[in-house]
Amino acid sequence: MAGQRADARRNYELLLAVASRAIAEQGADASLEQIARTAGVGSGTVRRHFPTRHALLAAVFQDRTELLAGRARELAGRPDSRAALLEWLDAVLSFATTSRGLAEALHRDHVADPADVHEHCATARLTEAGRPLVDRAAAEGALAPDVTVTDLLSLVTGIALTTEHHPDAAAEASRLLGLTIAGISPGRP
Structure with missing residues (x-):
């Protein structure tokens, strides 16, 4: 600009x-x-x-994406790596379920041609921001070692897309995230 x-x-x-x-x-x-x-x-x-529409969506959601990236940085120093990761995933899901179009933008980023993906794409920015939380949780045994930040963002995006038209999207999304967490976090309730 x-x-x-x-x-x-x-x-x-x-x-x-x-x-x-x-x-x-x-x-x-x-x-x-x-x-x-x-x-x-x-x-x-x-x-x-x-x-491209992709560029427009990235620009529309850039501020929200930066807030989520900042939240990941804030949570990175928390003593409980699992709680920090779950809090961040909940924040991403909350934004995706309350900001119409954000889940679709994340989905489009995920399936975009690599030539279309750039540092301002929501998924690229969130992947970069969330990776330290995921790596730390995996290193401490709070997350299955083969789970990646890309996996988690795909799950959150899928949950947000699935619940978009649900009468209580936020509650249903939270419930589904809880089921997901039970599956990716071995031996933890």
């Missing part, structure tokens, strides 16, 4: 605000053409700022 003309920066910020609202209301498949119309710009302007 540095070096962009003032009107280009304004368009970017406007598009991001309009896209955030549209994705919150309609999910990850919100119409790019409608976003452009609502922002009062052409579809070419949307494509210049966000060449």
Whole structure:
């Protein structure tokens, strides 16, 4: 963004605000053409700022992703590695179930062509942030050694996608995460 003309920066910020609202209301498949119309710009302007839907989703969820990465860093120093990892997974799941479109963005990151994945993709950023928590929990025997942060993010994403239309999505997601934890954390309730 540095070096962009003032009107280009304004368009970017406007598009991001309009896209955030549209994705919150309609999910990850919100119409790019409608976003452009609502922002009062052409579809070419949307494509210049966000060449793919994936890039738009990454930008919309960048702040939330950074909050979750910060939370992982805060939890990394906790004495109980299992509790720290579970608290972080719960935070990721909470964001994914309450932020319409986030689970779909995580899913798209996961299945994206590696050429489309970059350091600002939600999954790449969360993988980087969560890896120390997972590695420490595995090293201390609180997590099966073959479980990866990618595995856990896939499970959380799947839970969020599965419960998206449930009448009490947060409670159902929490219940399913509990079942998952029982399966990945040997010998622990």
